Amino acid sequence: MRRIICSLCAAAVLLTVMNGFGAAQAQDRKAEQAIKHRRAAFTLMSTYFSRLLQTVDGDRPFDAKQVAADAKTVEMLSRLPWEGFAPGTERGETRAKDDIWLEEDRFKQLAQDLQRQTIELSRVAAGGDLVQLKKAFTQTRDVCNACHKSFRTQP
Template sequence: MPAPTLRSLLCLAALPLLLSACGEPADTHPDKPVTQRRAAFNTILKAFEPMGMMLRDKRYDADAFLQSAEKLEAAKEGPWRHFTADSNYPPTKATDKVWSESAKFEEERQAFLAATSRLLEAARSKDEAKATAAYEATHNTCRSCHKTFKK
């Protein structure tokens, strides 16, 4: 195998720099609503994901599930106030329908909020079957909303 040339080494060294320029655009809005709502959705996900893993892995721990449900309940209102009229710009992953179909978006939001409350109730019962059903119902509200309102 031939030794690498100086040119190929320089190209290889420049590759990470070039790839970093291909990232998504920065949130340049003064209040950074896209960044704010993404962070809020990540907080929701960090509460929700452990419950799903626990149920999928058949390792239900009622107390840990309840803790996650309580975290989810505390975080559930976080993202919504950041869907302002002036926040439909890159790097958003929201579709234009968030704003053009605002009544439908609000229905989806309300369904999620209600489902998370029912999930907390089920978690408090410490009944695995109830927790599983409530988790799936909550997960379905996420899927439904993402289907229409997320790129």
């Protein structure tokens, strides 16, 4: 009888441990997904932003309609990375600096600045004026750079 009870205890302990392990693994997977999410969002945003860069640098013919569409896409994509900076995503396949969580207010402020700036970029792009576009593009890029300088590790 004692043997049976003990086997049951052992099974219960084992199950508890395994459940804990499973929960930890699920947590890790969630963090991994969140990091993938934010990196994918940055990559996509950068793809459309680079097209605008080529246009303002004169490496791509100025197509006002395309520019307006690309700027609108950048605006939309600039809202996406942030939910990927959830707690628990400090470690992993990431270049995020710890300062993101230590100076959270400043990081959030820059994320907001970017969203505000891309709304302006998109508004200006719809106007079809290349000189104005250059100005709005540079202002947006300054926000990208400011954040990377403080909050992204060097490759």
